[in-house]
Amino acid sequence: MLLHGEGFLHWPMLVGKLQGAQVARSSLEEGVPVPRLQKTPHAGHRPESYEDMEDLEYPATLYSVMEQHLPSHCLGASREKKLAMLERILAKYRPNGERAKKHREYRERIRHNYQPLHEDLYTLDPERFFVGSFLDAIKDGSEAAIRHILIEHSPGVFTFNMLKPAFCSMMLEEVEHFERWAQDAKVKVMRPNTMNNYGAVLDDIGMEEMLNLLMTSYLNPMAAVLFLNVGGTSLDTHHGFVVQYAMDRDLDLGFHVDDSEVTLNVCLGKQFEGGDLFFRGVRCDKHVNGEARPEEVLEYSHVPGHAILHAGRHRHGAKAITSGQRTNLILWCRSSEFRELKKYQRDFSSWCGECLLRKKERSRRLSSAKRQLAS
Ligand SMILES: O=C(O)CCC(=O)C(=O)O
Ligand SMILES: [Fe+2]
16 A cells, blocks of 8 residues: 655645635646555555566556556556656656756755744744643543643634744744845745745745654644544644734635644734634534534634644635735644545545435434334
8 A cells, every 4th residue: 555655745725616715736647547555465466577668667567556446447547647647656756857856946945045034943843832721631531631622713723822923923924034145146936835835834944844843743643632523633744834914915815625634723923903713513524515504604813822623624725814914824734544444435424514414314214214114
């Protein structure tokens, strides 16, 4: 079974096409159908040998083993065609290609030339970063202590006080400092995802380790309690960035779902009006465009230093700011285990609002049919 492991290219994107929203997608597979490997190998199929092929990126035996997991309709294709299919599948798991090369070069350039303003931000210092209530809850680690600091505004949307004002100010200054450096050095800043024209990827500027520790040591205990059904117990990679809104920049963010299992969104400031987040319930791919139920409709006003935690599949967007400037730190946390298992599932009623509704409806109809038969 292939897992999203080391070297998998987590390209920034917002997934899903929602009504009235911008379409943002990854170009990894654009126009090229990539077959999905089957869980069980075709026992009776004798795979090709790829030993004599030149320029294979991986050991030839890997291709033979993978071939046995191709969908049946692909097995009769020529050896070259099958190899091309297998390479496309593998390409999803390795950071090669033009875009990834550019990304690597971009990171290298920053690493060698960018002088951080606040070195302190690059190593996680819990006492300096976090407010006491958050630290205490994580140190305690019990479900009761974690729930004690949370407000659940609507099912699955939690907020809590998290970052100290001094940390927020330093982070804002660091991002501004980076933008100035990039402008002077004529480096084109790679934006966090296809829906943002401003902001920067914090992982790219050297904060990857710090943010990873933030996820593994501070968010995982919360996610394990709050997002059990959407991979919250197995978060293993992240995409960390800041989004920026100002009157002469982006004002809002369209309705979307994140490329994450669990998202942390913390407001850093500065001063602004408007810019509320809106939520419309958690949905699987199939039901992503469906209506929201009244109890799923939520609007939330950002508070500097306060964090929002929600499932990546929780449909949301940000309304336009009406004055000032807003910058938020976002951490998209992912679980390769959850993503792999999801490929083999069709019923997501443990987290998709619409799947659950349909399941309840089916069981209601079944019970009433049984009652009628018995009478
Ligand atoms: O602007 C915000 O607070 C939301 C940002 C967001 O949803 C995202 O970047 O995925
Ligand atoms: Fe989002």
